[in-house]
Amino acid sequence: MNAPVFPPLFAGHPVTSGTDPFVQACDAARQGCDAGLVTYDLGPHQLRAAIVFAPEVALADAMTILPLCGVGFQNALGALAPPEVAVHLRWDGEIRVNGARCGALQIAASDSDPMTEPDWVTVGLTLQFWPDDPEAGHIPDQTALYAEGCADIDAVALLEAWVRHTLVWINRWDDEGSGPIHKEWTGIAHGINEQITINDTYGKLLGVDEKFGALLRKDDDTMLIPLTTLLKDQ
Secondary structure, three states: OOOOOOOOOOOEEEEEOOOOOOHHHHHHHHHHOOOOOEEEEEEEEEEEEEEEEEEOOOOHOOOHHHHHHHHHHHHHHHHOOOOOOEEEEOOOEEEOOEEEHHHHEEEEEOOOOOOOOOOEEEEEEEEEEOOOOOOHHHHHOOOOHHHHHOOOOHHHHHHHHHHHHHHHHHHHHHHOOOOOHHHHHHHHHHHOEOOOOOOEEEEEEEEEEEOOOEEEEEEEEEEOHHHHHHHHHO
């Protein structure tokens, strides 16, 4: 398997077997690595990867990098997969392929204060190529990429495409603000106007605000759940 090739300012780093790329990327960021580090593990069943960013905005705005990376991934997989394969994103970072869960994005940052500019933000990706368990194909609402007509997709090519498409959206974010990301994400979002559970709260997802906070309707009240609630402890 060839090593992935990334755009300038991105540096790939394969992790050792058994190491979580997301954890390693967070550790490297904490130690002062440059933004653009891409850690990855191209295992037989999963693609796991993470990217370190250094957004020069307050955390409340920097959290846009999570849906941005989601849009980048959706665009990357959409370009490589057969046209009949549908790729959607849940607010919490879950990746849906043909309606079923196939992977997820997660996010961590150096600080949890929404008004503080973080030193780093790391986004991790996990995508299921083959089920780890042969019985997994019988679990409702879960799937694997190769079970959805995508057996010809190469893990290296998909990882490269994710980074390239994410870079495109970073440049648009810099030039045009979050509006284009908001529009693109809303068009591929899974669960809007449906009853879902977010942070143990069940309600109807009405959409998102300008900072991608979830607008959840419960009974007669509408609550705002900010993206910062999705931060992982690292």
